[in-house]
Amino acid sequence: MMLDPKIIKEKPEIIRKMLQDRNVKFDLDSLIDLDLRRRELIIKTDELRKKKNIVSLEIASRKKAGSDAGSEIAQMQQVSSELVVLESEQLRVESEYARLAFAIPNLVHESVPRGADESANQEIRRWGQMPRADFAVRDHIEISQKLDLVDLERAAKAAGARFYFLKNSLVKLNQALINFALDFLEQKKYVLIQPPYMINKNAMEGAIIASDFQDVIYKVEGEDLFLIGTSEHAIAAMHSNEILEGKDLPLRYAGVSPCFRKEAGAHGRDQKGIFRVHQFDKVEQYVFARPEESFNEHEKMLAVAEEFYQKLGIPYRVMLLSSGDLGKVSAKTYDLEAWMAGQNAYREIVSCSNCLDFQARRLKVRFRDKTNEQTQYVHSLNSTLVATTRTLVAIMENFQTRDGHINVPRSLQKYIGSGII
């Protein structure tokens, strides 16, 4: 339901180590204790149910034979009332156990550098040439204001901070990125998916961990519905409670959807512009893979993302996140950080994660090769291909011209029919 419950029972020290590596507080001892009590109660209630089944059979056969079953029925009443008490206790312990167990972060893969925060992230490689301008470069806010491509003030009026109206050619450039990304992934045989933009609690809990709910997820008032923070959330739940056929794996999906995020706790960071916003469009890679294939798939997804930015001509570096900077559901994550000339810095634009069986366990996504085989949980992986707003920032800042215009990357030109904005 989270991690393999066997680990809680048999090897809690693995979890303890992981919590330390992640620099995360979690009441593991309570969980271990609850697991013990939970199993004791299962044994006791099973015992009572067994008794009940035996007496029930006796009653049935007596009734059939036409003889009196009065004392057996009295016995059943006794056992049933005992059972009611124990069952409610069991339910209480079980749900407390589940609540805690659901909050445990994922294991951390051995290849992940250990460290308390992003300062321990490891740079893997760099690609591309940073643009060298012989003029004063502007940031994307200035560029977009000047060309009338974004209206932040009016968006604040209509919606609030961290919203935007895209205008004019930037609308088309945004669509161009989406279309280019979809064509790109379709060519690589990904199955195109446009998911529901709202999903229910059960589905959402499968993809993320409780604490993320408060910080990133919007709830729809009066409905059991939540706005997706990425198509990953919806696609993760797509095959919930299914047993997939081994021969169908890996399933590679290209999700396209708007993404909605609260960005709570990001006060003051990237306050202006469209870099960090409550809503943006994204094309996402999501893969269900066999466990033994998942790290291969992970590298492949990263390579696909890199190829995409190479085609756009955006310089980037690949970072391997340290244990302390890793998301809670991920066991290993690479970030692509694009060079943003206007900020003179690399900034995150892609996050590529292997979640192992963490999400699959929560959502019961299993597979097997033969119908009589034991089922196994699949591994799930996700990676941004393009989150449009951030990539638009990179394009505006890196491809700006001396006179304040923007050169359109060659691979996008056919989608907007123009080489310059």
Next chain:
RNA sequence: GCGGGGGUCGCCUAGCCUGGUAGGGCGUGGGAUUGCUAAUCCCAUGUCCGUAAGGACGCGUGGGUUCAAAUCCCAUCCCCCGCGCCA
């Protein structure tokens, strides 16, 4: 939204009216037999607890009635058919 039908252990299906251990077919694995990869027959094929023996649970979900619920009652979700409304 209204009316009708449905949801059973991977898939298909019986059982529900009339409460008393969920049966069959397919698929898959193993075995038997036959000179042969065909036919036939036998066994196995969900989850949890338990070192094991064994046991419990499982009929969309949640409640209720009952000594006992797939079966009866209530609520709820989803799917199909028809009607209505609608971009």
